Structures are given as C-alpha cells and as structure tokens.
Amino acid sequence: MVVELLMVGGVLAVALPALWLGIRGLTARSGHYSSDVAADRVSLVLLVAVRLLTWLLVLALSVVTLVSAVGAMVRDLELPSLVPVFFVLDLLLATLVLLTFGRRARRRPRRRVSPATR
Numbered sequence: 455m456v457v458e459l460l461m462v463g464g465v466l467a468v469a470l471p472a473l474w475l476g477i478r479g480l481t482a483r484s485g486h487y488s489s490d491v492a493a494d495r496v497s498l499v500l501l502v503a504v505r506l507l508t509w510l511l512v513l514a515l516s517v518v519t520l521v522s523a524v525g526a527m528v529r530d531l532e533l534p535s536l537v538p539v540f541f542v543l544d545l546l547l548a549t550l551v552l553l554t555f556g557r558r559a560r561r562r563p564r565r566r567v568s569p570a571t572r
Contacts, residue, residue, distance in 0.1 A: 477509065479505075511547055
C-alpha cells in the first residue's frame with residue numbers, strides 16, 4: 455500500500471508537471487541556427503520528433519503507472535513486477551523533459567547603462 459502511494463505521489467509530483475511544461479516547450483527553438491535553411495528545417499523536424507516521442511513515452515508510462523497503482527490499491531492486489539520499473543523510467547524521462555525542453559526560456563540580462571553616457 456505504501457509503495458503504491460509513493461508511486462502515485464511521484465507521478466503526480468514529477469511526471470505531470472513535466473508533461474505540462476514539456477508540451478509548451480515542444481516546438482521551442484534552442485537558439486542555435488544554421489546558415490543553411492534546409493539543414494535548419496531538417497534539424498528542427500528531427501528535434502521536434504524526438505521531443506514528441508519522449509513526451510509520448512512519459513505520458514504512456516505515467517498512465518500505466520497510475521492505473522496499475524490505483525487499481526492495486528482499490529482492489530487490494532499485488533502490484534505487477536514491471537510497474538516499479540516503469541515508474542523509475544517514467545521519473546527519469548520526466549526529469550529529462552524538465553531539464554531540457556520543459557524549462558522556461560531564460561530572458562537575456564539587460565545591459566547596464568554606464569553613467570557616463572547620460
């Protein structure tokens with residue numbers, strides 16, 4: 455019962471915010487551009503495809519973990535042996551999403567105006 459509660463809490467605390475922030479940053483560019491337009495387009499498509507695949511994998515693992523853990527708690531059954539593995543993989547991928555494309559874009563710091571120009 456405790457393991458199932460920890461799994462549900464972990465998915466709600468880490469994976470769901472990663473899903474929310476990850477969908478917003480899915481098509482955000484990193485700021486590194488190529489001078490070749492075709493290469494830039496191909497790299498952007500590849501980047502978005504990998505981000506989408508990672509996001510979908512986090513979504514699927516979160517759903518499987520939540521359904522299995524809640525079902526095991528409600529029916530008072532033993533948790534299947536692969537669910538903890540899915541949970542750990544879900545947390546690792548959610549952390550990857552949060553640290554890469556789930557972050558908010560940093561604003562550039564404003565340059566200070568020197569007092570001599572006033």
